[in-house]
Amino acid sequence: MAEDEDTRADVAGATDEAGVLVLAGTPIGQPGDAPARLAEELSTADVVAAEDTRRLKRLTTDLGVTITGRVVSYFEGNEQRRTPGLVDDLLAGNRVLLVTDAGMPSVSDPGYRLVAAAVEAGVRVTAVPGPSAVLTALAVSGLPVDRFCFEGFLPRKAGERSRRLADLAAEQRTLVFFEAPHRTEAALAAMAEAWGEDRPAAVCRELTKTHEEVRRGRLGELVAWAAEGVRGEVTIVVAGASPAAAISTDEASLRAEVQAREDQGMTRKDAILDVARLAGLPKREVYQAVHVR
Template sequence: MEHEQDGVLVLAGTPIGDVADAPPRLSAELAAADVVAAEDTRRLRRLTAALGVEVSGRVVSYFEGNEASRTAELVRALVDGQRVLLVTDAGMPSVSDPGYRLVEAAVAEGVRVTAVPGPSAVLTALALSGLPVDRFCFEGFLPRKPGERAARLAEVAAEPRTMVFFESPRRLGVSLAAMAEAFGADRRAAVCRELTKTYEEVRRGPLAELAAWAEDGVLGEITVVVAGAPPADPADVGPEELAALVARREAAGQHRKEAIAEVAAELGLPKRDVFDAVVAAKKR
């Protein structure tokens, strides 16, 4: 239950590139907040200068390194009736950025949480990708370690929805190559670079082609959009492929029984057929 006498936590979207994309309410909230929690206070100063806004409230940093300790401080301010504005370097707080921990704590205290909608790299890249947008999922950043990255990709290899990833420009080529191996070299994808900025670029093509393009390095903020897995025709899936589908899920941490049930459900096959294929593969 929310307490009327308590403060309000405001999550504010900030421009992902062009400062002209700042939502109109952002300036008003920056000026009115009792506390502004910023992922990078230097970037906040540049943003407020560009918007011509003077922040009268207290400014504190709120980033991965101090998120745990500062959350309690901000919740106390909220419970004391203050208006706390949370901004990250770009886009919406909590989406692969600091914020979730504070929202969770504020909700637990019954504090009202609201948002100033703003630019989103996820939705912008999705719209520009040229891939289906009726159903999609956001996968954030892939793990840095090769084994963990391969396991994560194996986990979503059969995902039918369009997938959106964030990636570092330094790891883009390696990640695209890993996607090509896990999803197939011909799976359609789009690499969206420097969205809304001067050198915005959207490169579309098969994963293998994009991996070759990125091999020598790419600069800028990167969002990758990958088409979902095409529906499988059960008649075209042999025992070895069934066993491989189960093995991928097991590698991602699923129990074999659950993996067998999921593969059977996705292909419309009896669970016994999938189980027999797994047993036969083990014997081989």
């Protein structure tokens, strides 16, 4: 009887210890790209929280894995409601595995809310590193990779999108964005408007999948290409601005730079675009400096 009581005490003590939250990267296209640890974590986790349980089922079938733990849905529409329960699972000593449809949880996918709550509760958070559309697109873009920043999805509304791009006009690091296929043309057009049509960029579509395509060119060229329609999951990579020190950004200097280009035979429109590109400014700021006095 004493041994049974001791055993029960040990079990109770174990459940009082916090568990572990595991963020698992999943393939962005080819199931074979899944890290080896993913199958192990899926088969041993006490709880698997999935952005889409149907996609999870397809993934486990591809990997030949049987999930023995509890499966719950965890997506944008229910993550606020589901997070407290998952934290309770963690505090009870469970190993909770979080997977999203593709790539790393919390990177433009559900997960940040749960990570923040777990950290606040003193729970250990770790990850199974896996494929990333951000890094894959950056690597194949042909653009500088030594310094970059990830901006996620641009705002859907045109005005908010323009303001976001204006804020990034002087950013010298390579920029990476996610975009929906039906908004790709509008996003590229807004970038060309804000940063100039000559800014180098790459549109990466359906990365690692059968119909993978990487279209490289100037923003103006890519706008024309996207006008024909874009399908699949899209990642856009854009070169950073040229060093702002190349041109002074006070209004008098901007006017002088535009005038100098006009004197050399450039149209005013092209002169403004060139100065905006070199100064790392939105085109409209140079336009206002030239026309509003």
